Amino acid sequence: MIPRFRFAPSPTGGLHIGTARTALFNWLAARSVGGKLILRIEDTDIKRSTAAYEKSIIEDLKWFGLDWDEFYRQSERNWIYQRFARELLDENKAYRCFCTPERLEDLKKRQYAEGMMSKYDNRCRELSGGEIEKNLKEGKKFAIRFKVEDGKEIKFCDLIRGEISFRSEVIGDFIIIKSDGTPSYNFAAVVDDGDMKITHVLRGEDHITNTARQILLFKSLGFSLPSFAHISMILGKDGSKLSKRHGATTISQFREEGYLAEAIGNYLSILSWAPRDGEEIFGIRDIMGKFKIPDISKSPAIFDVDKLKWINGIYIRRKSTEELARLCTPYLIKEKIIDKKDLGNEKVMSKIVKGASALRDNLKVLNEFPQYIKDLFREKIAGYSKDAVEILTLDTSAVVLQSFLGRLESELKSFDNNQDIDFNEEKSKNLINMIGESLKELKIKGKFLYMPIRVSITGKTHGPELPRVISILGLKNCIQRVNQTLEYIKNNKL
RNA sequence: GGCGCAUUCGUCUAGUGGUCCAGGACAUGGCCCUCUCACGGCUAAAACAGGGGUUCAAGUCCCCUAUGCGCUACCA
Numbered sequence: 001m002i003p004r005f006r007f008a009p010s011p012t013g014g015l016h017i018g019t020a021r022t023a024l025f026n027w028l029a030a031r032s033v034g035g036k037l038i039l040r041i042e043d044t045d046i047k048r049s050t051a052a053y054e055k056s057i058i059e060d061l062k063w064f065g066l067d068w069d070e071f072y073r074q075s076e077r078n079w080i081y082q083r084f085a086r087e088l089l090d091e092n093k094a095y096r097c098f099c100t101p102e103r104l105e106d107l108k109k110r111q112y113a114e115g116m117m118s119k120y121d122n123r124c125r126e127l128s129g130g131e132i133e134k135n136l137k138e139g140k141k142f143a144i145r146f147k148v149e150d151g152k153e154i155k156f157c158d159l160i161r162g163e164i165s166f167r168s169e170v171i172g173d174f175i176i177i178k179s180d181g182t183p184s185y186n187f188a189a190v191v192d193d194g195d196m197k198i199t200h201v202l203r204g205e206d207h208i209t210n211t212a213r214q215i216l217l218f219k220s221l222g223f224s225l226p227s228f229a230h231i232s233m234i235l236g237k238d239g240s241k242l243s244k245r246h247g248a249t250t251i252s253q254f255r256e257e258g259y260l261a262e263a264i265g266n267y268l269s270i271l272s273w274a275p276r277d278g279e280e281i282f283g284i285r286d287i288m289g290k291f292k293i294p295d296i297s298k299s300p301a302i303f304d305v306d307k308l309k310w311i312n313g314i315y316i317r318r319k320s321t322e323e324l325a326r327l328c329t330p331y332l333i334k335e336k337i338i339d340k341k342d343l344g345n346e347k348v349m350s351k352i353v354k355g356a357s358a359l360r361d362n363l364k365v366l367n368e369f370p371q372y373i374k375d376l377f378r379e380k381i382a383g384y385s386k387d388a389v390e391i392l393t394l395d396t397s398a399v400v401l402q403s404f405l406g407r408l409e410s411e412l413k414s415f416d417n418n419q420d421i422d423f424n425e426e427k428s429k430n431l432i433n434m435i436g437e438s439l440k441e442l443k444i445k446g447k448f449l450y451m452p453i454r455v456s457i458t459g460k461t462h463g464p465e466l467p468r469v470i471s472i473l474g475l476k477n478c479i480q481r482v483n484q485t486l487e488y489i490k491n492n493k494l
Numbered sequence: 495g496g497c498g499c500a501u502u503c504g505u506c507u508a509g510u511g512g513u514c515c516a517g518g519a520c521a522u523g524g525c526c527c528u529c530u531c532a533c534g535g536c537u538a539a540a541a542c543a544g545g546g547g548u549u550c551a552a553g554u555c556c557c558c559u560a561u562g563c564g565c566u567a568c569c570a
Contacts, residue, residue: 010570108567118566138541143568157533161499170497170566178568185570202515209498209565232500232563242564262513267506274507278518297507300563304505317533372531386531416530450529462531489498 003199007068008189010042011053014061014250017303018204018234018242021268025231026202027066028269028284028291038196039068042189043075044182051110060251064261065284072196074188081183083219084191085144093220094176096142097124098135103472119172120145144177146187146217154212159229159293166212173479174213181231190214194223202229202293205300229293232272232300242303258331258366263312272297281314313364325349325356328369335370337377351377354472358464376472381459381481386489388455392489397452404453405482407431413474423475429465456485 009015015023030037039061043049054073061068088094097120108118125147127135135142152168176187184192193201193214208230218225236246247253256262263413265284273296275287316324316353329352334339338340342348355373375382384392391397411423453487454466457478463469470478 008570012570025557042570048569097568099568104568112495114495119496141568145568158499164498166497172566175568180568183570184568189570204564206564207570210570211500230499235563237505241563271506274518276508278508280506280519299500301507302505304520309508310520313533359532362531445529447529452529454529464531465499466529 001199003030003033004197005030005035005200005202006038006040006193006196006198008040008042008192008203010045010048011050011056011057012045012048013053014252015064016242016250017248017254020060020064020251020264021234021271022202022204022231023061023066024265024284025273025291025293025296027068028288029202029293032288032291036065036070037068037197038070038072040071040192040196041073041075041367042185043073044185044188046075046180049075056252060255061253065252065265070196071316072192074183074192077192078182079176079186079480080195081188081191082181084477085183085187088146088176088220089144091220092147093323094144094146095125095127096132096135097145097173097175098127098142099124099139107350114400116295117170119170120174122173125173126470141179143179145173146176146211146213146220148173148216154215156211156215156225156228158204158208160228160296161230161298164208164211165254166209168212168216171213171216175195176217183272186210186213187217190217190221190223193226194218194221196349198226199423200229201226202231205230205232220456226257231296232298234271235300235302237302237304239302247305248301253360258327258368259308260315260327260366263308263315264314267308267311269300271303273307280468281311309364316363316366317360321353321357321360324360325353327366328352331367331369332373333379335374337370337374351472354468356470358468362464375458375463376469379477380484381457382486384455384459385461387461388459391455391461392485394448394452396448397455398489400449400452401456401482401486404456405486406478407434408479408482412479415475423471425467425471431470432448432466456482459485 005026007026009019009023024151027037029035039058041054041057043054050234085094089096107121111118124145148168148171150169153165154168155163155165157163160482174186175184177183192198211228211230214223236241236242240247242249247259251264255261264285266280266282269282269284269287270280273291275282275290317326329338329343332352333340338348340354352373355369355376358370359372408431411427432450451461452467454463454469457473458481460467464472473481
């Protein structure tokens with residue numbers, strides 16, 4: 001028998017990072033043993049579910065690199081829930097409950113006040129045939145409740161946690177069909193897991209308690225029990241449930257901020273699971289054979305953005321320059337550093353490629369790209385930082401800048417007037433070396449050589465390697481900027 | 495309140511009774527590389543929640559307490 005796993009999101013929001021991890025683990029577990037993965041949309045809550053969320057969840061799952069073998073939507077399967085509910089009704093394992101929401105609310109309040117666990121008081125359990133008939137005739141709305149016998153022990157062996165048991169009296173008769181005719185979560189899930197012949201239920205820890213109810217249903221419905229495994233929750237930095245307060249929580253938010261699918265998959269894999277060899281950097285496909293459900297950690301995990309960033313940086317460094325440039329471009333548009341119509345402009349595009357190559361090692365998240373590169377897209381220097389001004393104040397700096405400017409100008413002359421000037425890294429490097437050579441006698445070298453040059457074309461003391469900066473800016477812009485800096489020195493009498 | 499689950503460095507984890515004065519990774523500090531920032535390399539500091547058992551021996555097994563989280567819906 002081939003193992004069958006399922007992933008069952010409800011489309012009441014985007015794909016949450018925790019839900020994505022559950023999806024990933026199901027995928028990993030299924031693919032590791034050659035099993036099938038079923039995607040099931042649990043949209044029985046007609047008030048909160050939307051088609052838009054469903055679409056976004058599916059898109060995110062695909063972007064994430066997951067695939068599945070079968071697809072179902074619970075809202076299209078109502079007839080089957082009705083059929084099984086009818087069966088339970090006929091077998092006297094379930095009954096119609098005519099209690100109003102108000103009465104139930106009241107009951108709950110009273111029980112809570114007495115310090116008791118809230119639980120249905122079984123009022124409609126023993127309604128006579130006549131009373132039911134009468135209520136039905138009056139058109140009273142009803143829900144269908146499942147009978148839970150007291151005094152039973154419900155046990156199951158969780159693949160991750162070991163044996164877990166509950167006593168049936170803490171459960172109470174629960175609703176399987178709501179008064180609007182839709183099935184409740186516990187019922188729909190069990191009917192589907194049974195009907196779809198699911199062998200492994202791998203889901204979030206928040207379902208442990210539900211498992212007790214569901215086991216009762218599996219048995220009453222005559223289905224064989226699947227194996228259960230409950231994955232711990234993902235918590236925020238402060239130990240509370242991960243929420244908007246902690247930053248991005250859905251896959252699409254992470255994608256928009258500039259996290260790579262590979263990085264998220266990798267990070268989520270090592271959150272609650274560790275390969276035997278201790279290696280932390282791997283693709284989700286690399287661990288397919290190694291992933292074992294019992295190895296999943298029991299304790300909750302705090303989501304560490306810093307570690308995700310570290311991993312994201314690693315995958316960014318593995319990208320080709322062209323691919324990285326392509327990935328970074330949308331962020332440039334978003335920050336209005338370039339315009340959409342620049343996408344066809346070869347000069348702009350080559351500048352982005354050069355920038356991507358220069359900044360690859362600095363990037364941790366794609367959306368950091370604009371802040372690093374924006375200065376190099378301007379015509380002029382926007383301003384000089386404090387430590388940059390200090391560099392300019394040095395006596396030797398003026399000498400270096402004159403020499404630099406001279407070199408740039410003579411270099412420019414070597415090109416024909418209307419020729420497209422591509423001043424690459426190699427040439428930039430040579431140019432700097434030549435300056436160094438000519439200033440050797442003055443013993444200007446190292447920091448005293450490079451820093452004034454850097455400051456004169458960027459206004460800052462930090463940035464990518466100098467030859468790269470020069471190459472990105474191009475000869476003309478460099479000349480313009482050095483002149484601007486010379487002007488600045490003069491005006492401020494540095 | 496009831497029930498359930500969890501608890502190893504700040505964080506993620508390795509550890510399945512002796513090889514653990516507890517190993518790795520992120521983050522942090524220092525050093526090296528280096529024009530700077532990063533990258534890379536080296537290094538330092540940093541943990542078995544507390545208390546009882548069981549055992550020759552406990553991070554590892556059992557019990558209690560504490561703390562955190564989840565469920566306690568005609569949400570999923």
